[in-house]
Amino acid sequence: MTSPFAVRLDAFEGPLDLLLHLIRKHEMDIYDIQIAEIADQYLGILDDMKSLNLDVAGEFLVMAATLLQIKSAMLLPNPEIENEEESEEADPRAELVARLLEYQKYKEASLELDDKALLGRDVFTREEGVPPELRDSEVAFVEVGIFDLVSALQALLKDARPETVHEITQNTFSVSDRINHILDELTSKSSVAFKDLFLGSTDRSLVVATFLAVLELVKMRTVKVMQNSRQGTIWLFPAVPVDELTPHELEDGQFGYE
């Protein structure tokens, strides 16, 4: 049942990749693709897949339809064509060819990128400089950007009671208190989960003060925020030796309201 071109679709990045393969295999000029032949080949491969009960991704089906559309368009005589230039513009294959050329360019570029001396694979730098995510794929923590933090904040606020608009929230939790609390936790435990900083409370002022405290500690490079997967728990680690975590710099004189 299988054609001589028994190929696995998952070997290809997508329909464009498969088409390029077929064009090359049949030594066609990419600027003058024999659509009928290519379409037959392409559909044959898809049929093979189906007969093997393999899933054919939607993108491949869309391309099949496109090929058939082009094929039929090419069978129709176009009375408006009068000279070469116009005929090229009206070539039903034009868009496909352009896409193939463009795709091939980036595919090639991606292979060239892969040939570079990659940090963490071919070249290395001092440990602090290596993006943590490249150290060890399974257990490595990823440094969290502002986006991730805000997203965590959002998750916490989702459960929060809606605020009464005109009530001025009493700042029962100050940022410097929360900083000191985090530093205490880190000194005793050496790491602490972001969500555990909120004491199970959804009090908005606590959440915001804690969030700002974390941001500030990150800005001071005292604390590193890491996550082992996008949905995973966010962890705080000390970015400095534990004995330097003492909150002595964080007295009210420096942090207090003016």
Place this chain on the structure above:
Amino acid sequence: MDTNELQSVIESLLLVAESPLRIERLAELLELERSEVRQAIEALQESYRQREAGIEIAFVGNGYQFRTIEQNAEWVRRLAGSRPFRFSRPALETLAIIAYRQPVTRPEIEYLRGVDSGGVLKTLLEKHLVRILGKKDVPGKPLIYGTTRQFLELFGLADLAALPTLKEIADIDKELREAEMATSGNEKSTVEDGGSQAGEANP
């Protein structure tokens, strides 16, 4: 500060910096002209090269950084007990498109690749190799993506201008044809290799 002293100080600073040090930052710190700093760094680079040291001063992500030389990769990996990671092809393709066409939207990436790219995009965001630059001012306000400093550092690129030149199609076609001819006869296994690679884990 004489030339030797300047080079010495720069060596110290490069060793302790957390990320590649920019000329501007060094010049400001040392209260010198950028050109003086650049000259000193270039002399240092040359001196490491000349004595065929195991470390070099690389220009990556618009800054300078000590890195091990590529020839010693195997030993360094042995120290860390790590195996070389490899990028999946979807990740590389998507990354290449974002790198060359940024700012670029997800629909644009998917048009160019011909396949859904949401999953790959998410992975690249998680790895901090691409970032969201904002939203495009067109109907639907799609997010626009670009590469990060980490991307440059990972691929050892000085800046975006250092990306490999996009080749003319004719060149690629010729190269690929030659490559395929060279390996003709084992088409099947090549294809299957490709398959197993594509499925492999991201870095």
Place this chain on the structure above:
Amino acid sequence: MDTNELQSVIESLLLVAESPLRIERLAELLELERSEVRQAIEALQESYRQREAGIEIAFVGNGYQFRTIEQNAEWVRRLAGSRPFRFSRPALETLAIIAYRQPVTRPEIEYLRGVDSGGVLKTLLEKHLVRILGKKDVPGKPLIYGTTRQFLELFGLADLAALPTLKEIADIDKELREAEMATSGNEKSTVEDGGSQAGEANP
């Protein structure tokens, strides 16, 4: 492995090691006698000393490690001291309020913070993180404030639209979730949408 190569590999290993490397560890890794390793390291140490480099291979805690030389300590401290911004809590709070609520007046900021914010505002103005946008057309004509380009640069944002609002985070999550769920069959329209946009996407 000849002497030069051995030294080169050791240099690489010393650069990337997280903690001082012991002779025993190196010997094991390199499958060499300790004496050979020791000799290579000592030769390396000598070479760094001789060219009066800014870094040295120090013997610390039973192992070897790259360190900056003591004479450059002041410069290294300066680098560490020139690290980007330390925000005080009032500054961070005020900045956040201005960023998300701009254009905003001082009374509005103070209402939200519950305290006088004149001092912080002045600091932020001096640091060029916020600026005066004009005067609000209400009684008293209070000044209105907004963030600056420097603010965007500091936080690595392309523009204010790239500020991570809660809503935007929700959008990204949604977009990426949809991407994951998107499977076969529904791609046609997406692909075509992408097509019309792809043409204007050049960097």
